[in-house]
Amino acid sequence: MDHPILHIIPALPLSAVLVSLLVGDRLGKRGTTVLACGSVLAAFGFALQAVLHLASLPEDSRSFTELVYTWMSVGDFKVDVSFLMDPLSAVMVLVVTGVGSLIHIYATGYMSHDPSYRRFFMYLNLFMFSMLTLVLADNYLLMFVGWEGVGLCSYLLIGFWYERPAASQAGKKAFIVNRIGDFGFMLGMFMLVVATGSLDYERVFQAAPHVFVAGGTAITLATLLMFLGATGKSAQIPLFTWLPDAMEGPTPVSALIHAATMVTAGVYMLARSHVLFELAPTTMEVVALIGAMTALLAATIGLAQNDIKRVLAYSTVSQLGYMFMACGVGAFGAGIFHVMTHAFFKALLFLGAGSVIHAMSDEQDMRRMGGLAGKLPYTHGTMLIATLAIAGVPFLSGFFSKDEILHASFASGHLGVWLAGVVGAAMTAFYMTRLYVLTFRGPSRLSHEAEHHLHESPFSMTVPLVILAFLSIVGGYVGMPFQEGGHAFERWLHPVMAAGGHAGEHHEVSRLVEWGLIVLSVGAGAFGIFMALRSYLWTPAIATSLRERFSGVHRLFENKWWVDEFYDAVVVKPFMGISRWLWRFWDVKIVDGLVNGVGYSLEAGSAILKLFQTGFVGTYALWITLGVIALFLHFLR
Amino acid sequence: MIPLNWLISLSAIVFCIGVVGVLVRRNALVIFMSVELMLNAANLAFVSFASHLKSLDGQVFVFFVMTVAAAEVAIGLAIIVHLFRLRETVFVDEIHLLKG
Numbered sequence: 001m002d003h004p005i006l007h008i009i010p011a012l013p014l015s016a017v018l019v020s021l022l023v024g025d026r027l028g029k030r031g032t033t034v035l036a037c038g039s040v041l042a043a044f045g046f047a048l049q050a051v052l053h054l055a056s057l058p059e060d061s062r063s064f065t066e067l068v069y070t071w072m073s074v075g076d077f078k079v080d081v082s083f084l085m086d087p088l089s090a091v092m093v094l095v096v097t098g099v100g101s102l103i104h105i106y107a108t109g110y111m112s113h114d115p116s117y118r119r120f121f122m123y124l125n126l127f128m129f130s131m132l133t134l135v136l137a138d139n140y141l142l143m144f145v146g147w148e149g150v151g152l153c154s155y156l157l158i159g160f161w162y163e164r165p166a167a168s169q170a171g172k173k174a175f176i177v178n179r180i181g182d183f184g185f186m187l188g189m190f191m192l193v194v195a196t197g198s199l200d201y202e203r204v205f206q207a208a209p210h211v212f213v214a215g216g217t218a219i220t221l222a223t224l225l226m227f228l229g230a231t232g233k234s235a236q237i238p239l240f241t242w243l244p245d246a247m248e249g250p251t252p253v254s255a256l257i258h259a260a261t262m263v264t265a266g267v268y269m270l271a272r273s274h275v276l277f278e279l280a281p282t283t284m285e286v287v288a289l290i291g292a293m294t295a296l297l298a299a300t301i302g303l304a305q306n307d308i309k310r311v312l313a314y315s316t317v318s319q320l321g322y323m324f325m326a327c328g329v330g331a332f333g334a335g336i337f338h339v340m341t342h343a344f345f346k347a348l349l350f351l352g353a354g355s356v357i358h359a360m361s362d363e364q365d366m367r368r369m370g371g372l373a374g375k376l377p378y379t380h381g382t383m384l385i386a387t388l389a390i391a392g393v394p395f396l397s398g399f400f401s402k403d404e405i406l407h408a409s410f411a412s413g414h415l416g417v418w419l420a421g422v423v424g425a426a427m428t429a430f431y432m433t434r435l436y437v438l439t440f441r442g443p444s445r446l447s448h449e450a451e452h453h454l455h456e457s458p459f460s461m462t463v464p465l466v467i468l469a470f471l472s473i474v475g476g477y478v479g480m481p482f483q484e485g486g487h488a489f490e491r492w493l494h495p496v497m498a499a500g501g502h503a504g505e506h507h508e509v510s511r512l513v514e515w516g517l518i519v520l521s522v523g524a525g526a527f528g529i530f531m532a533l534r535s536y537l538w539t540p541a542i543a544t545s546l547r548e549r550f551s552g553v554h555r556l557f558e559n560k561w562w563v564d565e566f567y568d569a570v571v572v573k574p575f576m577g578i579s580r581w582l583w584r585f586w587d588v589k590i591v592d593g594l595v596n597g598v599g600y601s602l603e604a605g606s607a608i609l610k611l612f613q614t615g616f617v618g619t620y621a622l623w624i625t626l627g628v629i630a631l632f633l634h635f636l637r
Numbered sequence: 638m639i640p641l642n643w644l645i646s647l648s649a650i651v652f653c654i655g656v657v658g659v660l661v662r663r664n665a666l667v668i669f670m671s672v673e674l675m676l677n678a679a680n681l682a683f684v685s686f687a688s689h690l691k692s693l694d695g696q697v698f699v700f701f702v703m704t705v706a707a708a709e710v711a712i713g714l715a716i717i718v719h720l721f722r723l724r725e726t727v728f729v730d731e732i733h734l735l736k737g
Binding site: 622 | 660663668730732
């Protein structure tokens with residue numbers, strides 16, 4: 001059977017990078033724009049074609065792979081560079097290329113004044129290549145290649161404005177924190193190789209139920225290590241601290257990498273490996289717990305931040321927590337659903353925030369904004385839609401996916417997780433409304449200078465906003481609840497999720513309870529919105545008095561629970577101390593001492609020996625004679 | 638016939654004169670001549686033993702030594718002449734550049 005070619009999807013952005021590298025600055029700005037956006041748009045086209053072909057296949061054989069070449073073959077162990085298209089990777093590929101294209105177009109406007117325009121798009125295209133490799137890979141090792149690739153691009157793009165110390169620091173932090181997670185992922189992969197002898201998804205998943213005891217130590221450890229990798233990439237407790245700092249990068253980067261695509265790689269990995277995770281109930285509990293804790297913790301921090309991008313960053317961490325909650329309670333499909341809707345509205349929020357920042361001449365503090373609604377009509381309208389979507393207002397995309405996660409956690413009996421989700425939803429609604437009100441409503445708090453420069457963004461920026469806003473509205477309708485045999489999105493993912501045999505099991509709750517849950521979560525969202533409107537728009541005095549009454553709590557939230565300071569004291573400082581000791585004592589004294597010592601002793605030895613080499617021929621002749629006499633005496637004794 | 642001991646003693650004396658000449662003289666040409674003395678002392682010892690033992694081996698050796706000595710003189714004199722052109726001296730204690 002003829003399948004559409006898959007390798008061209010990641011190959012297109014990669015070739016754009018290579019062309020850009022070869023041609024160099026002769027490419028020009030227009031050339032860069034056409035090349036970068038064109039390659040990603042073309043990749044989207046090819047992805048769409050592949051997905052349409054996939055949809056035309058019968059449900060039980062709805063996946064196909066394409067072998068590009070065999071990467072390594074060592075005895076029985078074989079790794080291919082081959083790509084897999086199945087319903088799960090289809091969703092991811094469409095989100096990555098679709099949202100990616102929009103963000104590329106947006107970036108042509110946002111970065112238009114930057115002197116390193118070409119370098120920016122080269123990194124962005126390299127990111128697209130890595131991310132597409134990650135989601136299209138058909139084995140863990142190739143996925144890991146993409147995994148590391150996106151980490152590298154994340155580092156490069158966070159530190160894009162490398163002349164700013166904060167940016168290069170944030171880049172390093174992101175990279176190092178991610179390495180910790182990657183290490184766990186690698187160990188997890190090693191355990192899989194040892195147990196199953198392969199890294200191919202198909203072979204691993206087939207072998208796993210036979211070689212692992214369900215709930216045993218081996219599988220629990222392996223999945224926990226893989227989850228550690230996911231916490232690094234997807235910014236969960238304990239490795240979430242890099243994501244808020246990553247906001248030092250240009251805003252389109254925050255939207256693409258640190259909201260819509262890369263950070264969801266962890267969720268994708270979990271969903272991809274659901275067969276393994278379902279064998280380890282303990283890991284699942286840990287995942288659900290970590291997800292719920294992260295969702296709550298990040299939401300509380302989001303309540304008290306004043307930097308518009310930081311609020312969104314913590315919101316992203318919190319929403320990623322929801323996705324892990326879903327995976328932890330066994331609703332991997334719901335997690336991926338939230339990945340998709342979140343990609344739409346969070347990308348929109350970041351791009352909108354970027355548009356605001358662009359208009360405000362690089363001001364990011366919400367306390368110096370306000371009243372922008374009339375000045376930035378497109379930005380305002382689309383941001384409002386995204387805010388409502390993430391707050392869980394009914395009939396917008398965020399409502400469907402978040403509700404499904406809450407429903408799944410309630411139905412599977414994780415009441416604590418469910419409660420955390422509901423409270424988190426209320427807080428999400430609160431801080432998002434707060435962001436909206438502080439930015440667009442109320443009196444203008446702009447400086448005179450900023451007021452003067454205020455302008456709506458160009459079309460290249462507003463058009464992606466409008467498209468994303470449209471997607472944020474309708475994106476959830478594929479997951480309409482109350483349908484026989486699950487909704488469309490669930491049925492689409494069914495071939496993947498049924499593979500383990502477990503995922504089919506549905507915790508049914510009665511219609512009445514389901515309605516009750518929806519009312520509760522909508523009520524929580526509405527409460528959050530109402531409280532935010534009341535304390536920031538209608539009577540701003542309330543916000544001040546609340547802040548004073550709960551000053552301790554406020555300080556806790558504002559200072560991010562002092563997690564960074566804690567890590568600094570517990571991990572970074574001792575580590576630096578040890579490193580300094582290794583440098584000043586071990587390296588300088590011992591290692592250098594040994595090397596220099598060899599030199600010094602040789603020098604001292606030669607200082608004695610060189611006394612014999614006088615340069616006078618007579619002396620040498622004397623020594624020779626003495627030597628001959630000595631031999632003479634020795635042999636004729 | 639002259640006793641072997643006398644011949645060997647003469648050879649030893651000539652050899653020692655050569656050695657002392659090499660050690661105490663400063664002129665490279667004289668040192669060279671002293672080396673020739675040592676070689677010829679060895680030749681004398683060879684022929685003495687050859688005649689004493691009624692064997693031709695020692696005499697053959699002498700021819701080899703003479704050949705080598707001739708070659709050595711040719712090269713050595715060339716070096717000394719060249720040295721004189723460069724430094725205008727043949728006194729070896731004035732030539733001591735190569736040292737530690």
